[in-house]
Amino acid sequence: MDSLKKLVNLLLGYFRIFITYLLTKVQGFFLGIYRFSRKLSSLIKTFFVSLYRAAKNHPGSFKKGLSSFFLMGLGQFRNRQWYKGIPFLGIFLIFIIAEFVSSDYIYAPSEISRYPAEDTLYFFRDYGGIITRGVWGFFTLGALTRGDVYRGHIVDTQDFAYSWLEADNSRTLMGEGVIVIVLLAVLMAFWIISIRDAYKTDLKVRSGMEIERFKDWIRRVWDQYFAYIIVVPAGIAILMFTLIPFFFSFLVSFTNYDARISLQSDLIQWHGFTTFANIFGADPAWRDFFLKVLRWTVFYAVVSSVTVYVLGFIQALIIESKHIRFKKAWRLILILPWAVPGMISLLVFSNIFGADHGLMNRLLADTGLTDQVRSVLQFVGLVGREGVGNIQWFTHPDNANLARFLILMVNLWMGFPYFMLLITGVLGAIPGNLYEAADIDGGSAFQKFRYITLPWVIRATAPVIITTFTFNFNNFGAIFFLTGGGPRYWRDDIPATLTGIAPGQTDILISWIYRMAFLSGDHDAYNLAAAYSVLVFFLVATFAIYYLAKLKTFWEED
Amino acid sequence: MMKLKNLIAKTLLYTWLLISVVIALVPIIWMVSAAFSDVRRLGDVPIIPRVREWSLANFKEVFTYRSGTAQLLPDYIGSFLVTLLVAVVTTVLVVMLSSLVGFAFTRYRFQAKKPSLLFIMGLQMFPSFMGMIALFLIFRVFGWLNNPIFLSFIYVAGAIPFNTFIVRGFMRNVPKTLDEAAFIDGATNLQVMIKIIVPLAAPIMGFIAVNAFMGPWLDYILPSILMPNNETVAMWLFRMNDPDSTPHRPMLFMTGALFLAVPIMIVQVYMQKYVTYGLTAGAEKG
Numbered sequence: 001m002d003s004l005k006k007l008v009n010l011l012l013g014y015f016r017i018f019i020t021y022l023l024t025k026v027q028g029f030f031l032g033i034y035r036f037s038r039k040l041s042s043l044i045k046t047f048f049v050s051l052y053r054a055a056k057n058h059p060g061s062f063k064k065g066l067s068s069f070f071l072m073g074l075g076q077f078r079n080r081q082w083y084k085g086i087p088f089l090g091i092f093l094i095f096i097i098a099e100f101v102s103s104d105y106i107y108a109p110s111e112i113s114r115y116p117a118e119d120t121l122y123f124f125r126d127y128g129g130i131i132t133r134g135v136w137g138f139f140t141l142g143a144l145t146r147g148d149v150y151r152g153h154i155v156d157t158q159d160f161a162y163s164w165l166e167a168d169n170s171r172t173l174m175g176e177g178v179i180v181i182v183l184l185a186v187l188m189a190f191w192i193i194s195i196r197d198a199y200k201t202d203l204k205v206r207s208g209m210e211i212e213r214f215k216d217w218i219r220r221v222w223d224q225y226f227a228y229i230i231v232v233p234a235g236i237a238i239l240m241f242t243l244i245p246f247f248f249s250f251l252v253s254f255t256n257y258d259a260r261i262s263l264q265s266d267l268i269q270w271h272g273f274t275t276f277a278n279i280f281g282a283d284p285a286w287r288d289f290f291l292k293v294l295r296w297t298v299f300y301a302v303v304s305s306v307t308v309y310v311l312g313f314i315q316a317l318i319i320e321s322k323h324i325r326f327k328k329a330w331r332l333i334l335i336l337p338w339a340v341p342g343m344i345s346l347l348v349f350s351n352i353f354g355a356d357h358g359l360m361n362r363l364l365a366d367t368g369l370t371d372q373v374r375s376v377l378q379f380v381g382l383v384g385r386e387g388v389g390n391i392q393w394f395t396h397p398d399n400a401n402l403a404r405f406l407i408l409m410v411n412l413w414m415g416f417p418y419f420m421l422l423i424t425g426v427l428g429a430i431p432g433n434l435y436e437a438a439d440i441d442g443g444s445a446f447q448k449f450r451y452i453t454l455p456w457v458i459r460a461t462a463p464v465i466i467t468t469f470t471f472n473f474n475n476f477g478a479i480f481f482l483t484g485g486g487p488r489y490w491r492d493d494i495p496a497t498l499t500g501i502a503p504g505q506t507d508i509l510i511s512w513i514y515r516m517a518f519l520s521g522d523h524d525a526y527n528l529a530a531a532y533s534v535l536v537f538f539l540v541a542t543f544a545i546y547y548l549a550k551l552k553t554f555w556e557e558d
Numbered sequence: 559m560m561k562l563k564n565l566i567a568k569t570l571l572y573t574w575l576l577i578s579v580v581i582a583l584v585p586i587i588w589m590v591s592a593a594f595s596d597v598r599r600l601g602d603v604p605i606i607p608r609v610r611e612w613s614l615a616n617f618k619e620v621f622t623y624r625s626g627t628a629q630l631l632p633d634y635i636g637s638f639l640v641t642l643l644v645a646v647v648t649t650v651l652v653v654m655l656s657s658l659v660g661f662a663f664t665r666y667r668f669q670a671k672k673p674s675l676l677f678i679m680g681l682q683m684f685p686s687f688m689g690m691i692a693l694f695l696i697f698r699v700f701g702w703l704n705n706p707i708f709l710s711f712i713y714v715a716g717a718i719p720f721n722t723f724i725v726r727g728f729m730r731n732v733p734k735t736l737d738e739a740a741f742i743d744g745a746t747n748l749q750v751m752i753k754i755i756v757p758l759a760a761p762i763m764g765f766i767a768v769n770a771f772m773g774p775w776l777d778y779i780l781p782s783i784l785m786p787n788n789e790t791v792a793m794w795l796f797r798m799n800d801p802d803s804t805p806h807r808p809m810l811f812m813t814g815a816l817f818l819a820v821p822i823m824i825v826q827v828y829m830q831k832y833v834t835y836g837l838t839a840g841a842e843k844g
Contacts (some may be wrong), residue, residue, distance in 0.1 A: 175699030226747040227666035234655040234718050241715035242681060245689025245696060252691060318575065323568045330575055332827070337582050339826035343776040343792060344815040347799050348585050351808060357601030359588055413581070421833045476779055481796075517691050518783060530691050541680060 058203060065199035072191055075198025079205065083214040088194045095131065095187055103129030104163065111162070115151040126164035131180055138177025141255070142168025142267045157264050170268035171257070178248050182239075246537070253531035259524035275531040285495035289503060296404070297508040301473040304411045309465060311412055312419025313457065317449075319420075320427055331424070338417035346481035349410045353393035361390045377402060394483040397490045400505035403483050407506060411478055415468075419461075426460045427453070466547055470540055479511040501525055509536050589819075592812035593617070600808045616813040623810065634814055637789040640706050644774045644790065647710040652717045652770040653763050659718060660725025661755055665737065682719035694783045704788040709781060713774055721766050728762040729755075765832055772822060791818060 055062045068075030073088030104127040112121070122143055124136040146167045148155045159165035205211060212220070222229070253275055257268045281287045319330050337345065352359040364370040374391055377383040382405055383391070384398025394403045430453065438448045472478070479485060485504030494502045500523025503512040509532060517529035584605070591607035592600065596615045620634050629636065662668065663675065693712065702708040736758070740750050756763075778792040785793070795818075797803050798811035 171695060172699050175696050178696075223747060227662040227668050230658040230751075231662050234659045234722075237651075237655060237711060237715045238681065238718060241693075241712045242689065245692035248692030248696060249689045252695070315578065318571055321571065323564065323571050324575070330579070333579050334582055335827065335830060336586060336823065339823040340586065340819050341776040341822050343778060343795070344589075344819050345585065347795065347811065347815065348589050351600055351799070351812075352585060352588070354600070357599055357808075359603075359605065362601060363605070413585075417582075418833065421830055425833065481778075514690070514779065517694075526691050526695070533689070533691065 054199065058199075058206070061199050061202035061206065064202040065195045068194045068198040069191075072194050075194065076201075079198060079201045080211060081201065081217075083217060084194075084197065088190065091187065091190055095183075099129035099131045101129070103127060103132070105129075115153070117151050121151075122164075125168070130176070131184070134173075134176045134180030135184075137168075137173030138181060140173075141170040141269060142173050144168055145267055146265050167264040168267065169263050170261075170266075171263055174251070174255075174268065175248075178244060178251065182244060182247075249530045249533050252526055253528075253534050255527050257526045258528070259520070259522050259526075275527050279528075279531060279535070283497055285497050289495075289498060293503050293507060293509055293512055296506070297473060300404075300407070300508055301469050301475075304408055304415070304472050304475075304478075305465060305468045307408060307412050308415035308468070309419050309461075311416040312421075313423050315416060315420040316423040316427060317453075320424060331420070335417040335421060337413050338415070338421075340414075342414060343477055343481055345414055346410065346477055349413075350394070350482050350484075353406060355390050355392045355395050358390075358393070360393065364391070392487075394486050394506075397487045397505070400487055403487055403506050407478060407482055410482055411472075411475075419464075422461060422464065423457055426457050429460075430456050470543065473508075473540060474510045474536070475508070476510045476514065479506055479508050480514065485511055485515060499523065501528070589812055589816055592809060593816040595809075598809070600812075616809055617817070620810050620813045620817065633789065634791075634794055637791045637794040640785075640788055641775055641790045641792075644706045644710045644713070645771050647707060648713045648717070648774055649767050649771040651710070651714040652721060653767050655714065656718045656721035656766060657725055657756075657759060657763055659722045660729060661751060661759070663722065663726050664729040665734070665755060678719045678722055682723070690780065690783055693780075697784050702784075704785050706785070706788065709784055710774065712780060712784075713770075713777075717770055717773065721770075724766060725759065725762055729759060732758050765829075768825065768829065772825065775818065775822065 054065070064075040064078055066075075067078055068088070071089070072092035073085040073090075076082070076085035076088055108123075108127045120143075122136070124132040125143060128136060144150050144155045144167060146155060146157055148167075150165070153162075153165050155165055155167050157167050201211070254270055254272060255268050256271045256274070260266075261268055278286050279290055315334060318324065319327050319334075324330065351357075355361065361370070364373055370389075370391065374383060377391070382399070382402040384396065392399060393406060434452050435448060438452060443451070483504070483506045485507035487505050489502060489505060501516045501520050503515065507515065513529045513532045513536070516525050516532070518524065587607065588603065588605060591605065592603040593616055594607065594612040594614070595603050596611075596613040597603060620632075622632050623634065624632050631639070659678075663671065668674070697703045697708065737750050737754050740754055745753075774790070776792050776795075777790075778796055781790040781793055782796070789797070791814075795811055795815055798805075798807045798814065800806065
């Protein structure tokens, strides 16, 4: 009785600690938000205060800044720094000229009087230039479709006389809108730089410093900002082909865009969080399938990384052991599976396990073992109640576990040599005196492995395990080329809302996304696929940030 | 007793190794056997290659097969050239851009260095096809579909983050005394970079170049979306092996795959000693 009491007390103690821990976490979270908002508001406050101070204490310099605010580059000209003013003004003029050249403003007055709009006139849609029309299109995603009557005429897909009689293509509007908004952000950044520069230069002049000559300025910028300048090309590439696409994906997930929308006859619309709400339970069928796929994705990523690591470790140990001769030859043969490009080996394996002409089934048929193997597989639960004949490795809906098992095996075949090589390298780097010391202390072979080799190798390769995991989480090829996501679910198991875009039983998130967006024909759901991409990103990013936060060496200064 | 124990251990280990070697080699041998056989169906390919019956019929067909009569080049050669273009553009740009970023992060002072490193690290964590829906839509809007150059831009943007860390990991271990001395002698940034840093970093730039060059050859997902009418080699392979496509020619797939795999395998086997670069890049992280 006493011991029971003790146990209960102990458990209660643990529970209390756990709750306190949770509370501190929750508290920390809200405290974080509070602090952040405080910081933000104080930042905004300091901004306005410093603005006010600048205006009060240095009215002259403030006015120079102000003139750059009204016309980019004007402040620089007033500072007599033409070499700064020209580029700033140039950038500004490029935007203005692009807007006017691409616009139809000159036709607007006469046309509006001839063809008045009965209800709403979409002025920027009809006459705006690239920037105004881009911004209009981005927020509205279009207003008129084929067959609408607008300003006394019927809107059609093409109109050679009046561009405003052409039906809106929401996709084009969205694409151009995203680009325009990014360009405007760039303009904004330059604008701020020009204002600050005009103000600061004037301050310097007033405190008695000389205005830099053009030559000196160029040299100073080149020297001081060299590191930034050489990073710019890479930055542009990443902005254009990584960040903007991601931003765009993010936006698509908030629309209703799918294959049912026929452009110019229908409009894409912003519909907020509807897609995400569907995924997370507004529609239980969606949530169930999402969880199913997510569970298999995580399982696949973890198990495939671990098995590959363990087998690679074992092979490295065996080849390095003192019993084995011709180490180099063994190693050379065993790395061949890694040297074959992944896509090719996966496709070859999909042929090996083909139901009809596959190598595996033929081997079994030739040796007469088909039925035995099938009953063994049935016994361990990998094969369902399928009948006679060839074994359907990847195609029978009851054989999902078999397909999953084989995916892991093929992944093992492809992946172990890399870790074998890596760990062989690490083993060679373990200082020999550690083992000598162990020998003197009389350590057994197992102890040496347990307390020297294992910790050393794991510490050296830990980051690679993490990268392998994140790689496998998005290992599209391993699923798509091998099983194509199959076997499919029984048709009865697929709820009506998922018709056409249901995952296969071995699909991981990324291959399901691909299927949803590109392989489902009339059922292609771009918005859903985009929403899942966003989710995958946040899953991976959370993992990455958590992992990064733990690394100390990363923060070391060079 | 000790001897017997050793003998047992030896037998067990050698048996294990032999089994692994067989499992490792069977699919590869089967691929070779299929490529050189002249049977029509994959099911008839002998597992143990019959070298005497080998023929080059499949190779001949791979290099002459045209899906349309109007085509200038056979499908395989055309797709090979397209991929070659992508690979060359990617290699040149990746080496230039990621070395520059790597140098900036190791050799120069920088404001916000840590946040930007963290940012690059985050970029490295998500693959470039994460934005594939958007890429598809953007490419359609701007008419970039089927353009190999724009495809290679995506590979470049995707490769920069990882390679930046590789360069940084390498350059950290190259002493700075040389470039510091040059600065003291009054050399400019550009001179130091071209005459001192680049030669020092040449080995790692070569490593990056080889990797960047190999990357596009067997990437399927991006070209399948962005190059619908301008096939790359990976798309050709997939099409030949896809039961739903016409023609479905697995024998040609095996042959084309072998032809492509052999040079890549040779490079990979040669590059195995550099496998630990991945580790140093990882060690950067850990």
